[in-house]
Amino acid sequence: MLPIMLQLYNLRDELAVDFEGTLQKIAALGYRYVELAGLYGKSPKEFKAGLLTAGLTAVSAHVPYRDMLADPENVMDRYIEIGCKYIVIPYLIEADRCTSPNYEGVKKEIAKLGELAKKQGAILLYHNHEFEFQSYHGKYALDDLYDSIPADLLQTEIDTCWANIGGVDPGEYILKYRGRSPVVHLKDFYLPEGLSPENMYELIGQAKQAGPNAKGGFEFRAVGYGRQDIPAILKAAEEAGASWVVVEQDLPTPGKTPLECAKDSIDYLKGLQ
Known part of the structure; x- marks a missing residue:
């Protein structure tokens, strides 16, 4: 079993x-390792001290693309000071996606961020959602992104839930980026047959009109409690040369707390060992 991180976004309200x-x-x-998504008003020194006291180590951090653009060196330095090896672009707003005339410029800026991360001893990753699986110049937009930027400047953090919803087999897609997939997001879900997932989830800083985890609708689930073939995904991650897997659950399973879901996920994964 690869080392397991917990995405702290799962427990954002509790941490606040x-x-x-x-x-x-x-x-x-x-859990012994975590992936960050914000600093909750803490300085890097305070955040690192809190992790150390708890016996946790930060490995990676989700850092908004536009935050990095505004002050790239200082923003990256904050997370590198905490100990993060990987800096992750978690999401692109609509104005920065492949449907925008700005997109070719966005790719150039991402490459520059990758160069800066490399210079500072970190590795830039990109974390996908489902919208990157639309066609762009005859291929998936996500593939175009990775084709456009060298692997030494940008590597993958494939989110297996959104890959599945985007229409690809998560394990097969991880293997497509063998040697370029150091971190893999394990995310499980439930989706009733015939129900569209469109506009049914929450993203960082953006709430969609139709709420997720509504009764009878799309639900995020603890790892191993949804529709994903987790053993196959783990096997693919290992074969692809991944170093880490991340437990991420944007919203808790109905009737459970985020902490209970985090426990369900790690208990399931340890049970596979």
């Missing part, structure tokens, strides 16, 4: 209320 206590609870579940 009780930062140190929530980190302790995460460690008590058996």
